[in-house]
Amino acid sequence: MVVDELCESELDRLFQAFADSTRRDIVRRVTGGGLSVSGLARHYAMSFAAVQKHVAVLERADLVSKERRGREQLVRANRDGLERARALLDDYEAIWRQRAGRIADILAEETAAGQGRETP
Amino acid sequence: MVVDELCESELDRLFQAFADSTRRDIVRRVTGGGLSVSGLARHYAMSFAAVQKHVAVLERADLVSKERRGREQLVRANRDGLERARALLDDYEAIWRQRAGRIADILAEETAAGQGRETP
DNA sequence: CTCATCTACAACCATTTGGTTGTACGTTAC
DNA sequence: GTAACGTACAACCAAATGGTTGTAGATGAG
Numbered sequence: 001m002v003v004d005e006l007c008e009s010e011l012d013r014l015f016q017a018f019a020d021s022t023r024r025d026i027v028r029r030v031t032g033g034g035l036s037v038s039g040l041a042r043h044y045a046m047s048f049a050a051v052q053k054h055v056a057v058l059e060r061a062d063l064v065s066k067e068r069r070g071r072e073q074l075v076r077a078n079r080d081g082l083e084r085a086r087a088l089l090d091d092y093e094a095i096w097r098q099r100a101g102r103i104a105d106i107l108a109e110e111t112a113a114g115q116g117r118e119t120p
Numbered sequence: 121m122v123v124d125e126l127c128e129s130e131l132d133r134l135f136q137a138f139a140d141s142t143r144r145d146i147v148r149r150v151t152g153g154g155l156s157v158s159g160l161a162r163h164y165a166m167s168f169a170a171v172q173k174h175v176a177v178l179e180r181a182d183l184v185s186k187e188r189r190g191r192e193q194l195v196r197a198n199r200d201g202l203e204r205a206r207a208l209l210d211d212y213e214a215i216w217r218q219r220a221g222r223i224a225d226i227l228a229e230e231t232a233a234g235q236g237r238e239t240p
Numbered sequence: 241c242t243c244a245t246c247t248a249c250a251a252c253c254a255t256t257t258g259g260t261t262g263t264a265c266g267t268t269a270c
Numbered sequence: 271g272t273a274a275c276g277t278a279c280a281a282c283c284a285a286a287t288g289g290t291t292g293t294a295g296a297t298g299a300g
Binding site (some may be wrong): 253254256259260269 | 271272273274275276277278279280281282283284285286287288289290291292293294295296297298299300
Binding site for chain 2 (some may be wrong): 261
């Protein structure tokens with residue numbers, strides 16, 4: 001179970017990183033290709049420094065990584081981080097499904113035992 | 121595509137709700153069964169009011185819903201909200217997979233065309 | 241060399257967040 | 271009816287967020 005391998009603060013950073021539309025957009029933009037920070041900044045109605053901070057948040061969450069390319073810094077989606085996020089959500093979903101399934105079973109047993117009580 | 125059906129602020133609230141370990145734990149606890157707010161509060165080293173606020177955040181994110189049961193209020197996981205969160209992440213992942221796949225294809229073409237340039 | 245560009249980072253500000261305590265109100269138990 | 275319980279909500283506080291401007295250091299272009 002992937003969830004167990006990640007400390008809570010890591011999860012905090014991961015979800016926190018996704019909790020901002022600008023950041024989600026940045027992730028989309030740099031998926032499958034590197035973009036310089038200033039190149040990214042041109043797309044948003046905010047200062048370069050603000051975009052820089054958003055990238056830093058994504059970096060701390062391990063969703064993105066930077067690579068020096070001459071005088072500019074290329075940002076690109078960190079595939080591992082993305083996979084991690086997905087796997088993690090899958091785990092959560094599995095837990096929910098399992099528990100919800102158990103409840104569904106109990107309810108099913110109840111209705112099976114009390115045939116006819118469905119419409120009291 | 122589910123993503124398009126959700127306004128940005130909805131996504132913000134959703135991810136924001138997940139970005140706290142206490143909240144994630146609450147969601148786990150109320151999955152498949154209702155718990156009163158004070159019942160929940162007993163599990164955490166914080167005040168009742170604090171837990172109440174966390175529940176409110178989860179409620180605004182539509183991950184949880186409350187139902188009056190006598191003098192207490194039962195909190196339980198909102199299955200729809202959870203499904204929504206998952207579907208949404210699936211969409212994101214599909215976008216990433218597609219883009220990454222496209223890049224992979226391009227790289228594959230390049231290596232196919234330039235056989236031997238792999239180690240310049 | 242010089243200038244424009246890209247980046248890094250500090251300082252500052254308003255708002256939000258995560259927590260507290262205190263008060264008030266409805267419901268249940270006795 | 272009264273006491274205890276569960277909830278709601280306001281007021282407050284420290285710290286984090288999301289933004290700004292300004293300054294300074296590398297690097298590339300002419």
